[in-house]
Amino acid sequence: MYGMLFSIKSFVSKISPLDPKDGFMHYKTSKYTLHCLETPSGLKFVMNTDNQAQGVRELLKKIYAEIYVKYAIRNPLCVIGEPIASELFKNKLDAFIKQTPNFAVRAS
Numbered sequence: 001m002y003g004m005l006f007s008i009k010s011f012v013s014k015i016s017p018l019d020p021k022d023g024f025m026h027y028k029t030s031k032y033t034l035h036c037l038e039t040p041s042g043l044k045f046v047m048n049t050d051n052q053a054q055g056v057r058e059l060l061k062k063i064y065a066e067i068y069v070k071y072a073i074r075n076p077l078c079v080i081g082e083p084i085a086s087e088l089f090k091n092k093l094d095a096f097i098k099q100t101p102n103f104a105v106r107a108s
Helices: 001-014 056-073 089-100
Strands: 025-026 032-039 044-049
Touching: 032 056, 044 056, 056 089
Parallel strands: none
Antiparallel strands: 025 032, 032 044
C-alpha cells in the first residue's frame, strides 16, 4: 500500500499545480474509492469507501484530530511508529466510524 501511495503521490506532484500535500486526495475505480489524508508530519490516513461516500476528507481530518491525537498521541503507552495496540483507541475509532452517515452495515 505504501509503495502504491508513494508512486501516485509522486506522479500527482509532478503534474498538479497544487501543493504536493494537497495534490493527491483520492482515486476512484469502478468498485471503490481510496481516500488519503497526509498530515504535516507525513502521517497518512487512508480509507477505502464505496464510490458514493461523501465528505471522507473531512472525516479523515476528524479521525486525526479527535481520535488519533486524543487516544494515541496523548497516550504515554503508545509508541510512535509502532502499531497502535490500545483497545480504547480501537473502540473509539470503531464507534466514531459507525456513527458516520457513510457507514452502513450490509446484510449478507
